[in-house]
Amino acid sequence: MSEPRRVVGTESAVRIDAEISHEMRPGSPVTITYQITNQRDAAIAVADILPETSFDRETRMVTVSIGSEVPGATLLPRLVRIGPGETKGFSTIARVAQLIPTQSADPNVANTTLLRLKVNFLGDTAPFTELLDIPEKAVADAKRADELFAPWLERNEVIYTNAVPVKVTGLRPPAASNPATSPASTPAPRRRRG
Numbered sequence: 694m695s696e697p698r699r700v701v702g703t704e705s706a707v708r709i710d711a712e713i714s715h716e717m718r719p720g721s722p723v724t725i726t727y728q729i730t731n732q733r734d735a736a737i738a739v740a741d742i743l744p745e746t747s748f749d750r751e752t753r754m755v756t757v758s759i760g761s762e763v764p765g766a767t768l769l770p771r772l773v774r775i776g777p778g779e780t781k782g783f784s785t786i787a788r789v790a791q792l793i794p795t796q797s798a799d800p801n802v803a804n805t806t807l808l809r810l811k812v813n814f815l816g817d818t819a820p821f822t823e824l825l826d827i828p829e830k831a832v833a834d835a836k837r838a839d840e841l842f843a844p845w846l847e848r849n850e851v852i853y854t855n856a857v858p859v860k861v862t863g864l865r866p867p868a869a870s871n872p873a874t875s876p877a878s879t880p881a882p883r884r885r886r887g
Contacts, residue, residue: 700810702854706732709812709852717755717793717806717861722786725757727810730780737850738772738815738825739783746789753806754856757787760813763845764838768831772815772824793861809856813849820844 702709711727725744731737740761747756761770775781793806815821820841824832 698857700854700857702852704852707737707852709854711810711854713808717789717859722788724786726784728780728782729775731775731777734777736774736776736818738774738818738821740770741773742770744785744787746787748793755789755808756811758811762813762849764841767833767835767838769824769834769838770831771827771829772821774818774825805858806861807856808859810854812852815848816850817848
């Protein structure tokens with residue numbers, strides 16, 4: 694249990710290999726180190742932004758979403774280009790334990806928490822060349838963000854990794870406010886599909 698957990702996902706000639714910390718503690722980030730391998734004949738791109746996290750109470754599944762399904766209402770994130778046959782490594786942090794409710798003492802209630810990655814990437818980089826490997830983290834341009842909204846949705850592809858069990862320690866009862874919307878755990882707002 695002291696070693697990182699490995700997760701893998703492959704879809705349409707793109708592969709994700711990642712290592713995730715085996716333990717989650719409230720307030721402490723989970724370090725995620727991952728590689729994206731592009732086995733296609735054309736380049737792909739992934740948005741260089743903080744991951745979003747969600748928790749499904751029914752399945753006790755934490756999903757860490759890397760990349761963005763759509764650009765922001767104003768900000769356009771930097772895109773990292775991954776060429777044909779190329780592998781690129783990344784490291785990020787995600788705050789996930791505060792999303793998980795206190796585990797039940799009832800032995801009939803499953804307390805296993807699972808974690809998986811959801812990686813969004815653009816399968817066609819042509820409409821987004823102005824954002825590829827730029828030095829800035831993001832560009833503020835509401836007009837261009839609006840123009841790229843539809844092409845971004847059309848070219849967005851998703852890979853889910855397998856899920857692995859993780860140990861959650863030091864959980865406290867949920868606060869009255871929604872911890873998932875605290876500034877420490879929420880990246881800048883993003884536009885959502887209609």
